[in-house]
Amino acid sequence: MELLDKESYHIGHLPAQATSHVAGRVLSDIADSDDRIAVFTADLKYSNGTIEFEERHPDRFFNVGIAEQNMVSMAAGMAATGHITYVATFASFLGLLCCEQIRTCAAYTNLPVRLLGHHTGISFGYYGSSHHATEDIGIMRGIANLGVVCPCDAHSFEQALIQTVDVEGPIYFRLGRGRDPDVYTPDMPWEYGKLxxxxxxxxxxxxxxxxxxxxxxxxxxxxxxxxxxxxxxxxxxxxxxxxxxxxxxxxxxxxxxxxxxxxxxxxxxxxxxxxxxxxxxxxxxxxxxxxxxxxxxxxxxxxxxxxxxxxxxxxxxxxxxxxxxx
Amino acid sequence: MAVDYERLRERANFVRTETIRLIEIAKCGHYTSVFSAAEIISVLYYHEMKLSDDPDWPDRDRFLMSKGHMAVGLYPILADLGYFPKDWLDSYALLGSALGDHPDMRKIPGIDFSSGSLGHNLSNGVGMALGLRLRNSPARVFVIMGDGEQNEGQIWEAAQAASQFKVDNLVGIIDRNELSLDGATEEIMSIEPLADKWSAFGWNVHVIDGHSIHQLVDTFKNLPQDSQTPQLILAKTVKGKGLDFMEGTRLWHVGLLAGKDAENAVAQLQEAEGE
CATH class of the missing domain: 3.40.50.920 (Rossmann fold)
Incomplete structure (x- = not known):
């Protein structure tokens, strides 16, 4: 069907969104020269932009369906074979649904699992509290070995991904809804672990x-x-x-x-x-x-x-x- | 190479007698969950799995204990293989020991993944098998699960993923001893028809006697290669196998055999082995 109203859209033609393209692009670029990188998502590749990774590195992309706990545990298992694994899903599901898998499979084992929790806070608006993540920092910072970082825009998210590739142990990335306005210009410093x-x-x-x-x-x-x-x-x-x-x-x-x-x-x-x-x-x-x-x-x-x-x-x-x- | 069945049988009872010794040090432990799986881990570690002196050898076969409470039975094997000093066993579960009731991969050489919370390790195993496949490693991943653990939803998330991703370097083993902590699995939360369920999830199912060394050796030997299908061994076992007063009861899931009772239990195992 041809869309007639300029406000209409469907999921295949989401409006251009800066930060939601970062994960797919940056991780694909890193993976071009680093065969350790693998990416998982739970039926959200359009939402979090990991579809770009699927297109560029199909053998290292795993869409596990709507099974987030299995995704986190799988990513931990793969990380135990020398890979650096990235899982992307809604922040609400990572921090709450997958809390134990994050703690026991990824953090207790101190494996390089990167948890990309997007649409955090109340950014899901009228989707309601099931989709809001207003407790996730509290949960994640209580977990030993787990890094917690909250980039505010595309530049800082890109820097966070690049700078943490070889960081030991797991990291939680608290991310916005994917259309976050720029705060940093590309020449501004941003350093993981430094305010x-x-x-x-x-x-x-x-x-x-x-x-x-x-x-x-x-x-x-x-x-x-x-x-x-x-x-x-x-x-x-x-x-x-x-x-x-x-x-x-x-x-x-x-x-x-x-x-x-x-x-x-x-x-x-x-x-x-x-x-x-x-x-x-x-x-x-x-x-x-x-x-x-x-x-x-x-x-x-x-x-x-x-x-x-x-x-x-x-x-x-x-x-x-x-x-x-x- | 001829299979030394007698040796494998002897190693299974070594697992049992060492479990009795170690639990007496800790003053409490999971006997019956080890005893139902003793032949399985004996055959895996002393016959089937490809291992080396280096517990971190990248191409080694992996073994994950999703039923992590059987770890006390594996520790003596890992020490026997030289992965850590045997005297570590003598302070099992005491303050400062690396060896706890559930295994910690960061503290114990030879433990391929930590566990303890039921339902996790099959997912870990799927990811591990895929990671090995990406590295073109010939290594396989064996994951032993409890039967009560089949109640956990994550098991079935992992089951469908293994099938979806055609993970054929993964072997699931269910220790079907028919009892979980509170009683019979079929009374508490039924898991049957278990073989049909795994088949329906796309796994190739092998139902065997989990105490038969011959059946275990043959089943592992004949697992299909490059089948595009994950393999599931449904091992029918007896909880507490080897000690008459423990067999088939939920009461010894956790307990302590102290002093004379431990000696008598070891004597019963040795007597049976001599027959």
């Missing part, structure tokens, strides 16, 4: 990762026009945590706002709070801006959900302003 300071300000600090980085940058820009100068840190790597640089950032301000597309319990804010306790940082106020820890999400398209929960630039601005009026 990125994207903006310097004397009055306070916003720590964010994932989709909240661009919103934090927009908010800081607008607040700057009103005379409030905030630093913005992209705390993309949760584990291994860049403790030294995080401590210096925390010690340079009186207020730190943590903005995350995750429950306020267990995620980035909790990581920062743990660091403050462990490093005896007492004179900094921590304000958590995230998804409510004791709620399940309302139904709406993502744009309206972010607005509703204050997880956009306007929401950040009003929350930050209210904290400075106290």
């Amino acid at each position: 990125s300071v994207l903006r310097q300000g004397k009055d306070g600090l916003i720590i964010a990762n994932g989709i909240m980085v661009i919103e934090a940058m927009k908010a800081a820009e607008i607040l700057s026009n009103g005379g409030l100068e905030l630093s913005v840190v992209d705390l993309h790597t949760i584990d291994p945590l860049d403790v030294d640089n995080l401590v210096s950032q925390l010690e340079s301000v009186d207020k730190v706002f943590v903005a995350e597309e995750h429950s306020t319990r267990g995620g980035v804010a909790t990581t920062v709070a743990d660091t403050m306790v462990d490093q005896n940082i007492a004179n900094v106020e921590l304000i958590r801006i995230g998804f409510p820890a004791d709620e399940y999400s309302e139904i709406a398209a993502p744009f309206y959900l972010y607005q509703h929960y204050g997880l956009d630039a306007n929401g950040l601005i009003s929350r930050i302003k209210s904290e400075y009026k106290k």
Whole structure:
């Protein structure tokens, strides 16, 4: 059938999406000269762009059907024969459905399994809470041996993939919905395991990762026009945590706002709070801006959900302003 | 080369007597799950599997214990093959030991994959077999599963994947001893008709007596090569095989034979072997 309305589309012709093409392209490029690379998905090759890997390396692509636990365990088994295995599926299914397979088959064994969890946070909008991942950082950072990284755009995701090929042990990549706007330009440094300071300000600090980085940058820009100068840190790597640089950032301000597309319990804010306790940082106020820890999400398209929960630039601005009026 | 059936039988009882010794050190363990599989691992490790002195040899055949609680029976074999010092066995499960009730591949040379949570290792084995195939390795992967474990949904996810990807360097073995922890598998959560289920999932099924050294040797020997089909050996066994008071009861799934009881149990095994 020919589509007549310009807003119509079907799954074979999804609109161009920057980050959702990264995994397929970058992993295929790496695999051109590295025969250890293999990619798995669970009936989502169009959604996560691994179809490009299938086209370029069909012998090393495994579509396991809708069986995510088997996928993670298979990838671990293959990794035990000298391969580096990438599994891609919705973040909600990785962190919750496959938690035990990740812990016992990939992390306990310390095998190079890369878990690409896409459509994280509430980015699935009106698909509802079954498809939301607002607990995944909390789950993953509790698992020994498991790296946790949350790239915010195509450039940082590409860098994360390239830089971690030979990292020992498993890594969880927390990824957005695949159309995340650019934060980094290709010449900007991004280093796995090191936080990125994207903006310097004397009055306070916003720590964010994932989709909240661009919103934090927009908010800081607008607040700057009103005379409030905030630093913005992209705390993309949760584990291994860049403790030294995080401590210096925390010690340079009186207020730190943590903005995350995750429950306020267990995620980035909790990581920062743990660091403050462990490093005896007492004179900094921590304000958590995230998804409510004791709620399940309302139904709406993502744009309206972010607005509703204050997880956009306007929401950040009003929350930050209210904290400075106290 | 002639098969030394007597030696394989003797090694199966070596597994049993060592299991009795090790569990007495730990003060608790899984006797009956080892005893039902003793002939299977004896034939695999002392006859069928291609191994070398190097437990990390890339082309070695792999053995995965999805029923990880039988590990206490495999440790004596691995020590006997020289993969770690025999005196490791003497501190089995004590603080600082590498050897626990469930096996840890990072601590124990010769353990091809960690296990303990039922239902995982067949998936690991499918991935491993595919990884070996990608490397053009001739190695095969043997995965032993419990029968109660057949209740786990992930087993069937792995079963369909092995069939879909035509993994013919994979051999599943089910230790069909008819009992899980709480009682008879058919009373708790029926798994029959088991052979038909595996056939329906596209596996080539071989039903054998899992205590017959001859049948085990012949079945492994005659497994088809390059068949594009995963192989399933449904080994009919007796839980606790070898000790009259343990056979066919759920009560000894976990327990302790101490002092005189351990000596009597070993004596019973030796007597049977002498017959």
